[in-house]
Amino acid sequence: MSTAATSLPPGPKGLPFIGSLLDFQRRPLQFFRDLERTYGGMATAMVGKRPVLFCFRPEHIRYFLVENPRNFIKPGTATGAGLKLFLGDGLLTIDGEQHRQQRRLVQPAFHKHRVDSYAATMTRYAQETIEAWRPGSVVNMASEMQYLTLRIITKTLFDVDSIEQTRQLGHAFDVVISNGPQRSAIMGRLIPSFSAQREREEGARTIDTFVYNLIAQRRKTGQDTGDVLSMLLAAQKNEAGAMSDKQIHDHVLTFVAAGHETAQNTLSWTLYLLSQHPHVRAKLLAELQTVLGGRLPTLDDLPALPYLEAVINEAWRFYPPAWRQARIAIEDFELDGYHIPAHTITILSQWVVHNLPDVWGDPENFRPERWDKQSGQTIPQGAYFPFGLGPRICIGMPFAQLETRLLLATIFQRFVPQLAPGARVVFQPLVTLRPRYGMPMRLDANDMLIPALQKV
Numbered sequence: 001m002s003t004a005a006t007s008l009p010p011g012p013k014g015l016p017f018i019g020s021l022l023d024f025q026r027r028p029l030q031f032f033r034d035l036e037r038t039y040g041g042m043a044t045a046m047v048g049k050r051p052v053l054f055c056f057r058p059e060h061i062r063y064f065l066v067e068n069p070r071n072f073i074k075p076g077t078a079t080g081a082g083l084k085l086f087l088g089d090g091l092l093t094i095d096g097e098q099h100r101q102q103r104r105l106v107q108p109a110f111h112k113h114r115v116d117s118y119a120a121t122m123t124r125y126a127q128e129t130i131e132a133w134r135p136g137s138v139v140n141m142a143s144e145m146q147y148l149t150l151r152i153i154t155k156t157l158f159d160v161d162s163i164e165q166t167r168q169l170g171h172a173f174d175v176v177i178s179n180g181p182q183r184s185a186i187m188g189r190l191i192p193s194f195s196a197q198r199e200r201e202e203g204a205r206t207i208d209t210f211v212y213n214l215i216a217q218r219r220k221t222g223q224d225t226g227d228v229l230s231m232l233l234a235a236q237k238n239e240a241g242a243m244s245d246k247q248i249h250d251h252v253l254t255f256v257a258a259g260h261e262t263a264q265n266t267l268s269w270t271l272y273l274l275s276q277h278p279h280v281r282a283k284l285l286a287e288l289q290t291v292l293g294g295r296l297p298t299l300d301d302l303p304a305l306p307y308l309e310a311v312i313n314e315a316w317r318f319y320p321p322a323w324r325q326a327r328i329a330i331e332d333f334e335l336d337g338y339h340i341p342a343h344t345i346t347i348l349s350q351w352v353v354h355n356l357p358d359v360w361g362d363p364e365n366f367r368p369e370r371w372d373k374q375s376g377q378t379i380p381q382g383a384y385f386p387f388g389l390g391p392r393i394c395i396g397m398p399f400a401q402l403e404t405r406l407l408l409a410t411i412f413q414r415f416v417p418q419l420a421p422g423a424r425v426v427f428q429p430l431v432t433l434r435p436r437y438g439m440p441m442r443l444d445a446n447d448m449l450i451p452a453l454q455k456v
């Protein structure tokens with residue numbers, strides 16, 4: 001280890017003893033952006049007794065995630081705090097050699113050609129969901145999208161399709177995520193209320209029962225369906241990658257949790273943004289009408305739908321479901337003239353970096369046109385990282401890109417959802433950026449397309 005004196009960039013003094021803990025906990029979105037505006041590219045805030053470093057420049061994102069990932073692990077992976085309390089030893093919450101080996105093992109299940117084969121299931125389930133919708137009625141779009149994305153992930157990755165189980169599972173995830181101790185990796189131990197703790201434990205039990213039943217059923221049939229679960233079970237038999245039942249459980253849980261929570265947020269926020277930007281909506285509807293003419297989208301249609309892709313890319317910039325990532329340094333490191341000590345926690349925030357005026361020009365505008373290659377906008381590597389970057393980039397990225405496009409296109413074939421009158425849209429920045437009160441939307445029929453659909 002280096003003997004050079006360590007130094008950290010300046011930041012707010014905060015309150016005696018707790019520093020900026022309250023800002024960090026109660027209004028992190030505003031706090032993070034204020035830090036960048038006040039201190040520039042780097043800042044240090046005391047969260048309780050702990051200094052937390054914030055790095056806001058695209059080159060910093062590259063430094064941590066792409067150029068030096070081996071020096072930075074995730075908070076909680078060593079101590080068992082934070083997300084690890086819930087997800088155990090799944091891919092999101094392991095590090096080092098263990099992570100590299102397990103990632104190699106499951107990677108084939110997420111290769112493009114394999115993910116592409118899920119397209120028909122994605123569209124079919126989306127169609128089934130909207131068939132239950134009635135024009136003019138109001139639905140909680142966040143719950144609808146949660147149910148739909150959960151159904152898709154459990155069917156495609158684990159070959160399970162039970163409507164009742166999916167509903168129970170959705171509720172259990174909601175309870176665990178809203179009452180979870182996920183913040184404690186950085187802020188120290190939070191004592192949840194007794195009732196929150198009890199609810200959380202019940203939710204976690206429901207999820208555990210689901211996952212262990214899934215493993216037991218597949219063992220009983222002994223069938224190799226080539227899906228993620230088959231891969232994990234096959235690895236268990238093989239000495240090199242041997243895994244315990246608990247490890248398989250943790251992987252399954254991680255894929256289900258990570259695979260639906262972020263996708264449902266993407267869809268809720270994108271539908272919300274489209275309801276607030278009539279010009280964008282009209283342009284998207286025109287593209288869908290020209291290319292699909294009212295029929296359901298297929299994988300082969302996607303290259304002909306660039307505006308759909310741009311709308312989703314822009315929604316990921318504007319309201320990133322993963323709004324911040326954290327890392328802990330294994331060894332001291334040098335960055336921008338500071339000599340930062342080992343064990344420092346660093347926050348990298350999509351919420352801030354996706355909104356830097358010198359990179360994006362007009363970040364406050366929701367403008368899918370910026371993703372058009374002809375637009376002249378250049379986006380430096382590290383400025384846009386909704387899925388992370390480097391060796392730990394989201395393994396489910398191709399899955400999410402396919403799913404969100406197909407689902408959005410399918411919904412718009414029949415409905416143009418509008419924010420319900422009186423709806424309160426408020427951020428709830430937990431593990432993901434959720435809408436705190438759900439997303440009540442009125443289901444206006446897509447009059448332009450209904451005649452065409454009837455002909456199909």
Ligand code: HEM
Pocket residue numbers: 091092103153254255258259260262263266321322325326385386387388389391392393394395396397399400
């Ligand atoms: C819009 C959808 C999604 C977003 C925005 C998203 C975002 C992210 C981000 C930012 C990371 C990196 C976290 C870090 O390095 O600290 C990540 C990792 C991960 N994501 Fe996703 N994700 C999405 C969908 C999915 C899906 C559909 C799956 C599974 C089917 C999935 C499974 C995972 C897993 C297992 C990891 C850990 C990868 C590793 O560390 O090797 N995600 N995701």
